[in-house]
Amino acid sequence: MIKAIVTDIEGTTSSILFVKDVLFPYARANLPGFIRSHENEPQVKPLLEDVCKEVGSELSTEQIIAQLIQWLDEDKKVTPLKSLQGLIWEAGYRQGDFKGHLYADAAEKLKEWKANGLDLYVYSSGSVYAQKLLFAHTEYGDLTPLFSGYFDTHIGGKKEQQSYRNIAAQLAIPANQLLFLSDIKEELDAAKAAGFETIWLTRDNAPDPQAEHRQVNSFAQISFAT
Numbered sequence: 001m002i003k004a005i006v007t008d009i010e011g012t013t014s015s016i017l018f019v020k021d022v023l024f025p026y027a028r029a030n031l032p033g034f035i036r037s038h039e040n041e042p043q044v045k046p047l048l049e050d051v052c053k054e055v056g057s058e059l060s061t062e063q064i065i066a067q068l069i070q071w072l073d074e075d076k077k078v079t080p081l082k083s084l085q086g087l088i089w090e091a092g093y094r095q096g097d098f099k100g101h102l103y104a105d106a107a108e109k110l111k112e113w114k115a116n117g118l119d120l121y122v123y124s125s126g127s128v129y130a131q132k133l134l135f136a137h138t139e140y141g142d143l144t145p146l147f148s149g150y151f152d153t154h155i156g157g158k159k160e161q162q163s164y165r166n167i168a169a170q171l172a173i174p175a176n177q178l179l180f181l182s183d184i185k186e187e188l189d190a191a192k193a194a195g196f197e198t199i200w201l202t203r204d205n206a207p208d209p210q211a212e213h214r215q216v217n218s219f220a221q222i223s224f225a226t
């Protein structure tokens with residue numbers, strides 16, 4: 001009996017290409033200027049300190065920028081990078097440079113589930129701020145009212161079992177009443193090991209006959225007992 005759904009974003013509700021071809025290049029192009037002009041602001045300074053803590057040494061502003069660009073190019077899910085990306089994307093969304101991509105099937109099902117009384121949550125490596133921006137600026141309008149909460153890497157890495165235990169504890173819902181949706185097998189394995197129900201969004205990829213997760217191409221194929 002599923003009481004709530006926790007969904008990943010990139011590759012699940014939204015296209016990987018949107019993240020790789022629109023969001024990441026926008027952050028890469030704007031990151032140096034953003035850091036140089038905001039480095040002493042209270043929202044930014046602690047994030048730059050976190051970069052230094054992560055590498056274990058004091059870095060100059062230019063070294064911090066170089067480190068962040070390297071992590072970005074390697075798609076490292078490092079918390080201060082993800083937080084800074086969210087702040088940089090804000091301008092892009094507000095100026096209408098891009099909209100948050102959402103598959104039509106995801107938009108439709110999320111609305112249906114919410115209307116049927118299910119609580120919806122997001123768990124993405126993108127910061128909570130970035131998650132809210134994406135869902136607030138979709139071509140289907142502001143979808144943030146659909147969601148009851150958001151989780152990012154502050155709760156733990158997405159391939160770690162403990163992160164899913166933390167989410168279940170925070171929601172005060174038994175893990176076996178939570179359904180996790182993702183496009184990444186290792187994330188689904190971690191969620192399943194923590195007791196979650198899981199569904200793998202394979203989208204355009206071939207199904208994996210070995211995987212211990214139900215596999216679907218789209219949200220339209222998802223069904224479960226409530």
Ligand SMILES: CSCCC(=O)C(=O)COP(=O)(O)O
Nearest residue numbers: 008009010124125126130131
């Ligand atoms: C909040 S959208 C930005 C996506 C992002 O930065 C990312 O790292 C994608 O991670 P996900 O866990 O959604 O696959």
Ligand SMILES: [Mg+2]
Nearest residue numbers: 008010011183
């Ligand atoms: Mg994903």
